[in-house]
Amino acid sequence: MGVLNVTPDSFSDGGRYTDIDAAVHHGVCLFHQGAHVIDVGGESTRPGAERVEARTEIARVVPVIERLFAQGVPVSIDTTRAAVAEAALQAGAVLINDVSGGLADPGMASVAAAAGCPWILMHWRGHSRDMQKLAVYRDVVTEVRDELRARADDAIAAGVDPSRIILDPGLGFAKLAEHNWALSARLDALTALGFPVLFAASRKTYLGRLLAAPDGTPRPVGEREAATLATSLLAVAAGAWGVRVHEVGATADALAVWRATGSPRFRGTP
């Protein structure tokens, strides 16, 4: 999954693709580099981010999705709002990526059920503005697993086909670095729930902290690619169904290496 944020303020690519032509061009490039789906988002979810109105989000994403669809590029819509998901599906999106796992908007489940499209349910505890206050766990792996199972159960009860559900641990969302690492080490606890698992560590702050300079300055966002690749490969080796990344070409190369090992755990499309 290639990341395409059409926002002025996302932590990694914010402001780069607010122009529709630039956004579409980048989406097409990511597709040609090997992304199976381009994840278009119109609202930043970085820690501390303020919300934008639904109509702003729709105005940002719909023209980009329409043009990517016209060029045969599969698109997922990264939103927590049912109205935005509906408009995006209308414009040609084929998958809903909901970082709130259905919690932010009670209307999302019926949109996903009616569309019959895949729905990524990410682990989430609250909106970005103050989500890091919610990063309190006794046992992060067990709690995230149980909360994700509850999200999936609710989706199924609302009429969503279980075969359309994908789970995501939500790295960095109401999670400190130690929580992200614990979840990365125990992806098996999530895959054991029986749903495909998406892993999305690309360029995140905890990687910058891991690679901090001796004076403690975090590694800049644009210099976290090798670490991102390592996390993606480890996740796929641990049974992840997919990875969501900014740098698709390098990821596709790394996964080609993984595929060449002939590992029976490779679940991607050749």
Ligand code: PMM
């Ligand atoms: N992270 C971001 C945005 N969308 N979607 C899923 N499913 N999982 C994530 O971890 C996730 C996401 C925030 O990062 P960005 O600025 O790279 O989009």
